[in-house]
Amino acid sequence: MNAAIPDAFGDTLAEDAPHVSTADALAILRQHYGLTGTARPLPGERDHNFHIQTDGKGEFVLKISHPAEKAGFTDFQNKALDHILAVDPTLPVPSVRKSLQGEAQFAVSVGGAAARIIRLVTYLPGQLLSRSPASAAQDRNLGIFLARLGRALRGFFHPAAGSDLLWDIRKVAKTRPMMAHITDAGRRAMVERAIDAFEEHAAPVIPKLRAQIVHNDMNSYNVVMDASRPEAVSGILDFGDMIHAPLICDLAIGAVYRWPAEGHPLAPAARFVAGYQSVQPLEVEEIGILFNLIRARLALIVNIATWQAERFPAKRDYVLRHGAEVWASLERLDGLSAIDARSYFLDHSNPE
Structure with missing residues (x-):
């Protein structure tokens, strides 16, 4: 295909x-x-x-x-x-x-x-987040850092901020044709459910939300941690996916890479959101669609990565580097209802 x-x-x-x-x-x-x-x-x-x-x-x-x-x-x-x-x-x-x-x-x-x-x-010296041991303190500190970055960008604008970008969560539905490269029918159906849920529940709300220029790519290969204190953020890299978008989209992207651990699948993400909220409180409507945005970002990752892996075989290892974690996250979150997820975020992501 x-x-x-x-x-x-x-x-x-x-x-x-x-x-x-x-x-x-x-x-x-x-x-x-x-x-x-x-x-x-x-x-x-x-x-x-x-x-x-x-x-x-x-x-x-x-x-x-x-x-x-x-x-x-x-x-x-x-x-x-x-x-x-x-x-x-x-x-x-x-x-x-x-x-x-x-x-x-x-x-x-x-x-x-x-x-x-x-x-x-x-x-920026340090150790990539992808190679740093995870911890509850790290989850929270990453959220704090992203909120500070958002605050630093909120008074900034540039004409290129409105560029069409494939890595824009809001455009996840346009990547549906790329699902043809996902050979496993069960996984393909799971990705489709994530996109369907985004279109039904998140897309209608997004135009009403506050927006600004955001980093748009806080993945674990774009963040540097202190090598001797892996819970401390040393910097963030790669501003090549910046865009003018809702703040909650930026937060959802960072939350994706707080991979589900033992226990509740959203526990690390909720700690990340709590850190963020200690600097930048969220609005009820934003929290209401956060789960759908997280699933949509996961769908975006697998659609683009599988398409790129087939088109550029030499980059296969690079574009699929998150593969195991992304599929595991999609599977765990696929079994969680949006209502339960929203309740969990409301109960567990308040700043301490």
Whole structure:
């Protein structure tokens, strides 16, 4: 079976980017930033990123965008980082390093291919959340951090914030054709139930909710924890999925990655929400659709990942890296009613 990506979402996910070598990365670094050192490729969904260790001038991430990426969208990310650091300087987010010409970004041809946007941001040290042991304190601290990030972004706007983005929960129904790549009929039906529930219960409510620019991707590979204190957040990475959307969508995404443990499947997510609410209280309507948004994000992950794994076999391990946890979460949450889930969040996610 073959399912095409919806045309409205552009080419950054539909087409792979031409290869970029470490030699290419180091040449860009030397020519445009006057820096020398080593470059190590980092995994990515659509861009080419390199961890740069310079000769005595710090560590950075060199970001080489997909050829189809628009300059306005990368400018959106640069301006957002500048805004966050101006509003809340204590929030650990990457900062933009300008080129020798004083540019936050510029376009160059890499390896003779189409021109690509180049940026350099500071590297945040620590241990990825995906490799850090989970704890109740960690759940809560992550919620607090996301709420602080949302507060720092609430006065910011950019024209690119309204971009069509496939990773927008509100567009989950447009990924229905991708379910064709889920070979197991039972799993496919489970994903369809999650999308149906979103369309029936969450979609009609969403236009009424408060919205702003949000990070939109607090997954366990985008958060850095303190290596010696895994409950403490050291920073958040990758602002490439930012969008203007309801605040509750941002919270739902972070809650997804507080994977169900023993006991109630929503216990870690509720602790995460409690931490969030200690900084940014939720409205009743927001809590009312949180469960449906969590399930919709899980459906979005498996639909996009299975489609990408078939289209880009070389990226299969990367795009399916959450597979076991996502399917386990979908299965556990599939057996929970929306009414019971709402009651659980109301009873267990109040700030202490």
